[in-house]
Amino acid sequence: MITAWRRFADHHPRLVEAAFLLLVYAASGWQYAEDAHGWWPGALPATAACLALLWRRRRPAMAAACVSACVVAAGGLGYPLDHLMLVPLIVAFYELGVRVPERIARVHGLAAIATFAVAAQLTMDDDEAQKLATFAPAFWIIVAVVSGAAVRGRRAYLDAVHARAEYAERTREEEARHRVAEERVRIARELHDVVAHHMALANAQAGTAAHLLRTRPEQAARILDELTSTTASALRELQATVGLLRRSDDPQDPLEPSPGLARLDDLVSDFGSAGLRATITVDGERRPLSPGVDLAAFRIVQEALTNVAKHAGADTADVTLTYKADTLTLTISDDGGTVPRPPAPGGGFGLIGMRERAQSAGGRLRAGRRPGGGFAVTADLPIHP
Structure with missing residues (x-):
């Protein structure tokens, strides 16, 4: 069910955005309709606050400032600042915490809290009303900024994980080629040492035997016997070197030291x-x-x-x-x-x-x-x- 809603939101972003803003406007504007001061005076700041939310992703700081000003204006008109009336404020500062660095979001949040405190002192005589107009916005601003910063950190962590995964995927084939090349060089070096050594010995022994064959046939025969031993040793070492390519589960006998x-x-x-x-x-x-x-x-x-x-x-x-x-x-x-x-x-x-x-x-x-x-x-x- 949740996946279907996410897919719908990805395919219809404008429709989802409009529905969300209408829901926020209905939640906040309902309180103005039930207040003794009437609906029309409070509808103006409520509408302006919801319209300001349209820029909450591109200009989060400006949107938060506009919504704060609209809520202060509603309080100055005598409307009580309860939690439903503060819904646009919560949305604006949550988006601020998500979009900007945490330090900047804190500065804007503290500035808004100070603005609400000063406005409450200047426009309200009742102590209870002053406390409500000061602490209610402060509480929800803090909650919204902290929640947005947490979501921002989580997204940054997931982005880093995805980036590392993509980098590992891109470099996996390159690393495999590099390891294959290193193994080929190592085996080629081993084969070169074995072949060059034994072939040089065999060539020298054969040349010496050919030189002594007529004058000292006994010594030539002994050298030819040693030539047989040299070629046999070459074959054994070649077999051992090529055996490095065998699989670890090969049932054949293990290689010599x-x-x-x-x-x-x-x-x-x-x-x-x-x-x-x-x-x-x-x-x-x-x-x-x-x-x-x-x-x-x-x-x-x-x-x-x-x-x-x-x-x-x-x-x-x-x-x-x-x-x-x-x-x-x-x-x-x-x-x-x-x-x-x-x-x-x-x-x-x-x-x-x-x-x-x-x-x-x-x-x-x-x-x-x-x-x-x-x-x-x-x-x-x-x-x-």
């Missing part, structure tokens, strides 16, 4: 079979790392050694792990060798990936040529026990 610095010796051994001898130096006491930092440290060392194997002419590399109070510093360096290797096709994303790895773990990475020759990669990662 992420690699960390505990596998650094195996990593160095793999590069040794490809002809790159890497030495590990630990400075300070080893400290436990969070899984994210441990994975980032391993991948940075892995990618740096892969770059040495692919792009540098060096046969040796140094890996230094420096443990400080709250920082792990990784340094991977080479001397450049005697015969630089030709650059690999394509710029690659090795350095970019390493920087992203360090930043994702809360650290930073520096890379550049050494003054005495060669290249060095240094990463500072936070230690989280």
Whole structure:
């Protein structure tokens, strides 16, 4: 029923407004008809007050002032200010409380109360009549202003809620795209590290085996066996990385643990079979790392050694792990060798990936040529026990 009336009011606003003002005029004008002073003297201020209500939404302060003046005039003509006669005043100040800030509504309300008090003192001799003409309008003005301010606050709250809901709806799709892009970058980085490392090892092992096949066939056979192990390890890591895309309710076996610095010796051994001898130096006491930092440290060392194997002419590399109070510093360096290797096709994303790895773990990475020759990669990662 209420919904039907609201729908009718939305579709016929002028008709509803006219009916409302006629109802207010009938309620207030009825009191003038029953008064001993007659209906006509009081009909003029009552009509003016109801007409002033037409501007209560566009000019609420002006409408409240006009209605107050009309009610004061009716009191000056000798009509008692009872609650029905004050209906236009209540409507005007309620709309004032809804339309303007609460501080301004209070100022207008206090000004109207003071006007009624002064008018009662000047036009009435009876104390009871003076009290009625002062406190009755004051009471209803206060009630109307407070009620209007409450409705104004409620509407502001609902508008804010609707605005937040609309903003969330607008940004939901954008946020989803942003998260998908971040996940794609993370998986692409992981795939790059795995593929680049193992393919560089496989390429180096295959080249070394081909070079030694005629002169040292036994060593070439051993390198080819290690090549099989390298490709099998690549397949396992690719399977584990792609397994990140599986659903959480997938009934297959769980993924193997992420690699960390505990596998650094195996990593160095793999590069040794490809002809790159890497030495590990630990400075300070080893400290436990969070899984994210441990994975980032391993991948940075892995990618740096892969770059040495692919792009540098060096046969040796140094890996230094420096443990400080709250920082792990990784340094991977080479001397450049005697015969630089030709650059690999394509710029690659090795350095970019390493920087992203360090930043994702809360650290930073520096890379550049050494003054005495060669290249060095240094990463500072936070230690989280």
